[in-house]
Structure formats: C-alpha cells, structure tokens
Amino acid sequence: MTEQKTVYLADYQPYTHLVDSVDLTFRLAPSATRVSARLSLRPNPERPGRNDLRLDGEGLTLVSCAVDGKAVTPTVEPDALTLAAKDLPDGPFTLETEVEIAPEANTALEGLYMSKGMYCTQCEAEGFRKITYYPDRPDVMSRFKVRIESDLPILLSNGNPTAQGPGFAEWDDPWPKPAYLFALVAGDLRAHSAKFTTASERPVDLNIWVRPGDEDRCAYAMDSLIRSMRWDEQVYGREYDLDVFNIVAVDDFNMGAMENKGLNIFNSRYVLASPETATDDDYYRIEAIIAHEYFHNWTGNRITCRDWFQLCLKEGLTVFRDHQFSGDMRSAAVRRIEDVVTLRSRQFREDDGPLAHPVRPESFIEINNFYTATVYEKGAEVIGMLKSLVGDGAYKRALDLYFDRHDGDAATIEDWLKVFEDTTDRDLSQFKLWYSQAGTPRLKVDEAWDDGVYTLTFAQANPPTPGQPEKQPKVIPIKVALLNPNGDEVVPTIMLEMTREKQSFRFEGLAAKPVPSILRGFSAPVVLDRKPAPGERAFLLAHDTDPFNKWEAGRALAKEVMSEIALKGTPVRSDWLDALAAVTFDDTLDPAFRALCLRLPGEDDIAQTIHAMGRIPDPAKIHAARREMAGALAIRLGDGLSRLYKDLDDNAPFSPSASQAGRRALKVAALQLLTRRDGGKLAASAFARARSMTEEIGALAALLEVHQGQAELTSFAARWGRDANVMDKWYALQITTAEPGDAAALADRLIQTPGFDWKNPNRFRTVIGALAANHAAFHHRSGAGYRLVADWLLKLDPLNPQTAARVSTAFETWPRYDASRRKRAKKELERMLAAPDLSGDLREMVERMLAAG
Numbered sequence: 144m145t146e147q148k149t150v151y152l153a154d155y156q157p158y159t160h161l162v163d164s165v166d167l168t169f170r171l172a173p174s175a176t177r178v179s180a181r182l183s184l185r186p187n188p189e190r191p192g193r194n195d196l197r198l199d200g201e202g203l204t205l206v207s208c209a210v211d212g213k214a215v216t217p218t219v220e221p222d223a224l225t226l227a228a229k230d231l232p233d234g235p236f237t238l239e240t241e242v243e244i245a246p247e248a249n250t251a252l253e254g255l256y257m258s259k260g261m262y263c264t265q266c267e268a269e270g271f272r273k274i275t276y277y278p279d280r281p282d283v284m285s286r287f288k289v290r291i292e293s294d295l296p297i298l299l300s301n302g303n304p305t306a307q308g309p310g311f312a313e314w315d316d317p318w319p320k321p322a323y324l325f326a327l328v329a330g331d332l333r334a335h336s337a338k339f340t341t342a343s344e345r346p347v348d349l350n351i352w353v354r355p356g357d358e359d360r361c362a363y364a365m366d367s368l369i370r371s372m373r374w375d376e377q378v379y380g381r382e383y384d385l386d387v388f389n390i391v392a393v394d395d396f397n398m399g400a401m402e403n404k405g406l407n408i409f410n411s412r413y414v415l416a417s418p419e420t421a422t423d424d425d426y427y428r429i430e431a432i433i434a435h436e437y438f439h440n441w442t443g444n445r446i447t448c449r450d451w452f453q454l455c456l457k458e459g460l461t462v463f464r465d466h467q468f469s470g471d472m473r474s475a476a477v478r479r480i481e482d483v484v485t486l487r488s489r490q491f492r493e494d495d496g497p498l499a500h501p502v503r504p505e506s507f508i509e510i511n512n513f514y515t516a517t518v519y520e521k522g523a524e525v526i527g528m529l530k531s532l533v534g535d536g537a538y539k540r541a542l543d544l545y546f547d548r549h550d551g552d553a554a555t556i557e558d559w560l561k562v563f564e565d566t567t568d569r570d571l572s573q574f575k576l577w578y579s580q581a582g583t584p585r586l587k588v589d590e591a592w593d594d595g596v597y598t599l600t601f602a603q604a605n606p607p608t609p610g611q612p613e614k615q616p617k618v619i620p621i622k623v624a625l626l627n628p629n630g631d632e633v634v635p636t637i638m639l640e641m642t643r644e645k646q647s648f649r650f651e652g653l654a655a656k657p658v659p660s661i662l663r664g665f666s667a668p669v670v671l672d673r674k675p676a677p678g679e680r681a682f683l684l685a686h687d688t689d690p691f692n693k694w695e696a697g698r699a700l701a702k703e704v705m706s707e708i709a710l711k712g713t714p715v716r717s718d719w720l721d722a723l724a725a726v727t728f729d730d731t732l733d734p735a736f737r738a739l740c741l742r743l744p745g746e747d748d749i750a751q752t753i754h755a756m757g758r759i760p761d762p763a764k765i766h767a768a769r770r771e772m773a774g775a776l777a778i779r780l781g782d783g784l785s786r787l788y789k790d791l792d793d794n795a796p797f798s799p800s801a802s803q804a805g806r807r808a809l810k811v812a813a814l815q816l817l818t819r820r821d822g823g824k825l826a827a828s829a830f831a832r833a834r835s836m837t838e839e840i841g842a843l844a845a846l847l848e849v850h851q852g853q854a855e856l857t858s859f860a861a862r863w864g865r866d867a868n869v870m871d872k873w874y875a876l877q878i879t880t881a882e883p884g885d886a887a888a889l890a891d892r893l894i895q896t897p898g899f900d901w902k903n904p905n906r907f908r909t910v911i912g913a914l915a916a917n918h919a920a921f922h923h924r925s926g927a928g929y930r931l932v933a934d935w936l937l938k939l940d941p942l943n944p945q946t947a948a949r950v951s952t953a954f955e956t957w958p959r960y961d962a963s964r965r966k967r968a969k970k971e972l973e974r975m976l977a978a979p980d981l982s983g984d985l986r987e988m989v990e991r992m993l994a995a996g
C-alpha cells in the first residue's frame with residue numbers, strides 16, 4: 144500500500160522549473176514499451192534560489208538519465224525521480240530520460256494501456272506519471288512533439304501531423320498544454336471523416352476513428368461535432384485552432400470521454416449509434432458529450448486549471464456550456480427539467496451524506512475521487528446563478544474578458560470571479576461562498592396577504608456538512624412570478640436577490656391574493672420548503688406558464704403522494720391522478736414534456752425526501768408505493784391511454800430529432816402503463832415490430848416489469864450478442880426491473896454468463912452498478928445487495944481502483960436507514976476497509992463514508 148497523503152489548496156506553490164518543450168518518442172510493444180523524453184527546462188523565476196528537480200513517475204523502469212547529454216544518477220523513489228540542485232546548471236538545461244513500461248499489464252486504464260489490441264491513454268488527472276517522469280501537474284504547460292514507432296497502421300497524438308512513413312508517425316502540438324491533456328492512440332482503426340471550415344476560414348479535417356466495421360455508426364457523432372464547433376463560434380466566439388480534430392472510440396474506458404488536445408478519446412458507447420442499436424437517450428448523450436469534450440478546447444485546454452482544486456473551473460463551466468448547447472439544439476424546457484432531475488438524484492444526494500464537499504474542495508487524498516456531481520453539476524448551477532445575477536449581456540462581456548485575459552493560463556476560481564467583478568463592478572465575495580461551502584441550502588417560504596399587498600418571506604438554512612458545522616448565508620437568485628386565481632400572470636418573472644438569512648419581498652397593487660410560482664427555471668440549487676395551499680400544486684401544473692415550474696408542481700405532488708403512501712399506507716390520491724390525466728391528454732403540450740410528467744419520482748429521491756422530514760425511509764414500502772401509483776395511474780388514464788398510444792404509433796421514417804424522440808418517449812410511457820392492464824399482449828407485439836432501440840428496449844422493460852418477457856430476453860440476446868454496447872442494456876435492464884428480493888441472486892447469475900467481462904468498466908457498471916442503483920434491491924433487508932456489491936468492489940479494486948471507488952458511492956446514503964440496515968451496510972464498509980492492499984482510492988471513499996456513523 145502506498146502511503147496516503149492529504150493535499151491542501153492552501154499549500155499551493157508554483158513548480159520549481161519551467162518546461163519550454165517536450166519531445167517524446169514511443170517504441171510501442173505490449174509488454175515493453177520504451178518512452179524517451181527530452182525536456183527543455185529552466186529555473187522558474189517565481190521560485191527563487193537553487194531548487195532540486197523532482198519529477199513525478201509511478202511504475203516506471205528507468206533505463207537512462209542524462210543532463211545536457213551527460214549521464215547522471217538521480218534518486219529514484221516509487222513515485223518520483225529527483226535531481227539535486229547542486230547537480231543541475233543554474234540556467235536552461237536539457238533532461239533526457241528513457242523508461243520502460245508494460246501497457247498490456249495496465250488494468251487500471253490510467254496512463255498508457257491496451258484495449259482489444261489497440262494502445263490508448265488516459266492521463267487526467269495524474270496518469271501521465273505512469274508514462275514517463277514529468278512534473279505531472281496542470282500548471283506546468285509545455286509544447287509537446289511526439290514520435291510513435293509501431294507496426295500498427297494508425298498512429299495518433301495531439302496537435303497536427305508532421306511526418307509519417309512505414310512504422311512511424313510524428314505529431315506537433317503548437318499549443319502549450321499540461322500533461323493531463325497528452326494522448327496517444329495506436330491501432331487498426333478506420334475513420335469516418337468530414338471537413339469543417341472555421342469562421343476565419345481555417346480548413347479542419349475531422350476524423351472519428353473506430354474499429355473496422357463500426358464506420359457506419361459514426362454519422363450522428365460527426366454531425367454533433369460539426370454543430371458543436373459552429374455553436375461555439377456563434378455563441379461564445381470561440382474557433383478551433385488546429386488543422387485536424389480526431390476522436391477515437393475505445394471499448395475499455397473508465398469514464399465517458401476525455402478532451403485531450405486535438406485527440407479526444409471516447410468510451411465507444413458515446414460515439415457509436417444507429418437507430419437499431421441506440422436509444423434516443425443514447426443519441427442525446429452522444430450529442431451532449433461530443434459537445435462537452437469539444438467545448439473543453441477553450442474551457443479547459445486553452446485556459447486550464449492551476450491545480451486540481453480548481454477542477455470546477457473547467458468542468459462547471461463546460462457542463463454549463465453543454466447544457467446551453469443541448470437547450471439550443473433541443474427543447475430548452477425539457478433539457479432543464481432533465482438536468483435538474485440528474486442534479487437532485489446525484490448531487491443533492493451527495494450533499495446530503497458523508498461525501499458532501501464544496502464545489503471547490505480545499506483538501507483531498509486522491510483527486511480521482513473528486514470527479515463528482517458536486518464539481519460538475521453543482522459547478523454548472525453556480526455559473527447559471529452567476530449569469531442570472533449579472534444578466535446575459537454582462538455574462539457575455541465577462542466571458543470575452545476571461546478568454547482575452549487568461550488564454551494560455553492555468554487559472555483559478557479567483558481569476559474567474561475577477562472577470563465578473565471587473566465587468567460589472569459587483570462585489571462577488573458573498574457569492575463565492577457557493578464555491579467554498581458544501582451542502583444544499585433549504586429555503587423556507589412564508590407568505591402574507593394584507594389589503595392588496597402580498598409579501599413573500601424567505602429564510603435560508605445551510606445545513607452542516609463534514610468539516611463545515613457553521614455556515615454563512617449565501618446569495619440566492621430566486622425567480623418568481625405571481626398568478627391570478629384564474630391562471631393569468633399578474634406579475635411576470637422577476638428575480639429576487641436574497642442575500643440575508645431571512646428576507647421579505649413585497650408586491651403591491653394586487654386585486655386578489657395571487658398564487659406564487661417560486662424558483663422558476665430552478666434558478667438556484669436549493670430545496671424549497673413550503674406547505675402550499677390545498678389544490679395549489681394541481682393549479683400550477685395546469686396553469687403555470689413557466690415549463691419548469693409546471694412540471695415541478697406535478698413532481699412535488701407526486702413526491703408528496705408517494706411519501707404519504709410509503710409512510711402511512713394511504714391510498715393513491717385522486718387529485719394527483721386527475722391532474723396528471725389532464726396533462727397526459729393535453730395535445731397542446733410537447734409530448735416530451737408529457738412523458739416527463741408521467742415519469743414517477745425515483746425511489747432514492749423519495750428516501751431522501753422522507754429522510755429530510757426527519758423520518759426513516761423503508762425501501763420496501765417506497766418500492767411498493769411507486770408500484771401502486773403506476774397501477775392506479777394506468778387505471779385512471781383509462782381508454783384514453785390506448786388512443787394516445789395508437790396516435791403516437793406512426794410510420795414516420797426514423798429521425799433522432801428531439802421532436803420524434805419526445806413522441807417515442809410518450810409512446811413508451813403509455814405502453815408501460817398499458818402493460819400493467821393487459822398483462823403484456825401489446826408490449827410483446829410492440830417488441831416484435833420495434834423499429835428502433837428505444838421501442839425495443841421500452842417494450843422489453845414493460846414486459847419485465849410485469850414479470851413477462853423471458854422469450855424476448857432470449858431473442859434480444861441472440862440478436863445482439865455480438866454488440867457489447869447493446870448487450871449492456873440487456874444486462875442493466877434485467878437488474879433494474881428485478882424484484883428487490885431477487886436482484887442480487889439475478890446479478891450473481893448474470894455474472895456467470897460468458898458475456899460478463901468484469902474487467903470492462905461498462906459491463907461492470909451495467910451489472911454491479913445497476914444493482915447498486917436499484918434502491919429497493921441494494922437496500923434489501925437481507926443485506927444481499929450490500930454484500931454482493933462489496934464483494935465485487937473488493938475484486939475490482941486491485942485491478943481498477945478508480946472505477947471501484949466510483950461505484951462504492953452506492954453506500955454513501957447508508958446513515959439514512961434503520962438500525963438493521965445500517966448495521967449490515969457498515970459491516971460491509973468495515974470489511975472493505977480491512978482488506979489487505981486496499982487501494983488509496985477506495986480506502987479514502989470508505990473511510991469518508993464510515994466517518995458518518
């Protein structure tokens with residue numbers, strides 16, 4: 144076990160040396176790749192005096208080391224190579240090293256590794272140190288030249304190609320970059336190619352590289368890339384800056400994708416799509432992730448982070464930008480709702496438990512553990528609030544200043560906020576608390592009506608989180624409108640700026656007591672705590688002109704009903720059923736919006752709601768409540784549901800467009816409800832004649848939910864057995880629809896199938912991750928869910944600690960539940976902690992989770 148060291152933001156110091164250029168030569172071989180590095184170095188004037196040169200390096204076999212051409216003997220430790228100051232020139236010098244590494248033995252998928260015969264890299268956050276000795280930190284930016292020697296036909300790296308011939312290729316990246324953006328790919332690949340011309344007329348060759356046979360499934364990814372490039376020019380004035388942009392699809396990848404300069408590497412599931420193999424959700428994700436990684440070229444690559452504490456600087460901003468892009472490409476209202484659903488289910492959950500941390504953490508042990516919903520999703524929400532507070536015009540001016548002022552820099556959150564302060568003359572010191580204080584604020588709302596004057600009083604509570612018992616009030620932008628009792632808007636959307644712990648806002652000259660529509664568009668990531676008047680939610684679901692709040696009214700009502708059933712065993716309330724029926728059959732509403740309204744809140748979300756009420760959630764009762772609501776809804780919607788299904792079941796040729804996707808979503812939602820009434824007849828025929836993966840998997844899910852579909856499962860596997868990305872759906876769906884008491888045993892059976900390659904992160908997630916995400920199954924009172932997940936985390940950890948640590952967050956909610964479940968969960972966490980040679984990644988997570996109780 145390597146010793147665990149905590150790193151603190153407050154300890155930051157610039158690096159001792161500057162690296163003016165890097166020349167790398169790779170002689171690729173699966174078990175013995177040679178990496179030669181030639182670094183042009185000089186002392187950093189910001190670190191006066193004579194300093195040792197310490198380079199990061201892990202798992203490297205040093206072959207040779209020379210300074211200015213003369214062999215030297217450095218001090219080599221397991222994580223570093225050091226040359227003493229006295230042995231170094233007091234000015235510029237050249238350091239040459241040669242190391243040997245074994246990509247085929249690299250199962251952690253960090254650094255240089257192999258995936259099905261192809262070489263690829265993943266260097267963020269600290270993977271480059273597994274390739275060669277180097278100052279592996281984001282504030283050391285340098286120009287990289289790369290030569291690759293290999294018999295494989297396609298040899299790629301960052302930047303522009305400069306030479307190639309039999310057995311070699313050379314690349315030159317003119318833009319200085321940190322090592323985490325380095326990439327190399329070598330393999331037998333085929334390109335799907337296109338051309339792009341930038342606004343200033345630079346021609347760019349675009350290539351998406353895939354394994355032979357997959358070329359015809361790249362068209363949507365390419366189309367998404369071209370639209371992203373155009374959008375970034377039009378909306379942010381940012382152009383692409385190289386002659387070539389390459390994307391490579393890889394099957395074995397720890398995350399979604401990586402924005403390496405000019406050479407993005409993608410998990411193949413976020414590149415490959417055809418109507419038969421990809422769902423509408425897959426299409427949406429491909430578009431969003433292609434855009435996200437492309438947008439990093441400016442927000443992340445040209446302007447990078449000074450240190451890893453600033454991760455939200457690039458991720459929060461880039462997520463915000465990709466949300467904006469998706470909103471422009473699709474229905475902005477539907478995208479906003481989906482983004483908030485994700486935020487609540489992942490980030491609010493994180494904020495509510497032992498893993499809560501600020502958007503900009505102040506210390507960490509393993510940075511890989513901070514690629515979290517808080518850094519990404521809440522990081523994006525913080526930027527959305529900033530934009531609301533300063534206004535669209537000032538936001539644009541501030542961003543222009545940010546790009547002008549910091550191009551080529553390794554920047555900080557302070558730099559980011561300063562451009563807003565300089566543009567607007569606003570003091571953002573209170574706003575900055577959003578970056579330093581963890582936890583989701585709760586906003587209590589009271590109202591008063593007195594002789595034509597309506598007063599809204601807000602009180603904010605910032606709950607304690609690990610290491611932060613006391614907090615100060617935050618700036619909260621609250622977008623509000625007021626509606627007349629007849630549904631007309633009497634006060635259109637205005638933004639209230641809350642800065643104190645408790646604050647009142649008055650509205651005068653109203654003829655009747657209005658109904659407030661509070662937190663329109665979800666203008667701040669907070670929990671609203673308000674007891675609405677009876678019937679108010681149904682009223683807002685019917686009348687609110689803000690699509691987010693319209694949906695939110697129905698959502699809040701559904702959550703209230705589900706919590707009541709789970710806690711008190713009450714029957715399904717008719718006001719919810721009636722209100723939802725009205726929305727479902729309202730043809731003036733976007734089908735995608737109606738499908739969203741029909742989607743019941745998740746069980747984990749209800750557990751969180753019940754926990755926030757100070758009660759103990761019972762996963763089995765929540766599961767039963769959700770099922771009861773779906774059954775009652777299927778009956779309440781009656782024959783109209785069959786008519787709706789028939790109307791949507793058209794023969795239009797497939798398009799991945801948002802409007803068609805919305806119709807399919809509503810059609811599948813209708814089918815799933817109808818299946819609860821007819822026992823599966825319609826779903827079986829829908830499965831047989833499905834013309835897209837959305838319909839095929841939707842029909843299969845409908846069948847599995849009513850314990851049918853075994854024959855369909857078999858035929859699905861026979862049809863798609865060779866397609867790993869499609870089979871991931873087959874595995875995951877069985878686990879997500881399994882009865883809570885059977886899911887762990889089913890997962891065990893699926894693990895025995897020959898297709899279960901647990902070393903592949905996608906497949907591991909589709910079985911173990913799906914079990915962990917099935918709330919009632921993971922928290923089953925037998926403890927079987929906890930046990931199986933812990934077993935597999937322990938098995939995966941020695942090979943791939945990063946993925947093991949991420950999946951382990953399934954346990955983060957354990958303190959919420961009853962004593963018996965807590966005991967079982969804690970036992971598994973303790974068992975993991977006691978394992979010999981537990982990785983630093985998983986150890987840090989388990990220790991943080993155990994600290995909660």
Ligand SMILES: [Zn+2]
Pocket residue numbers: 435439457458461
């Ligand atoms: Zn990113």
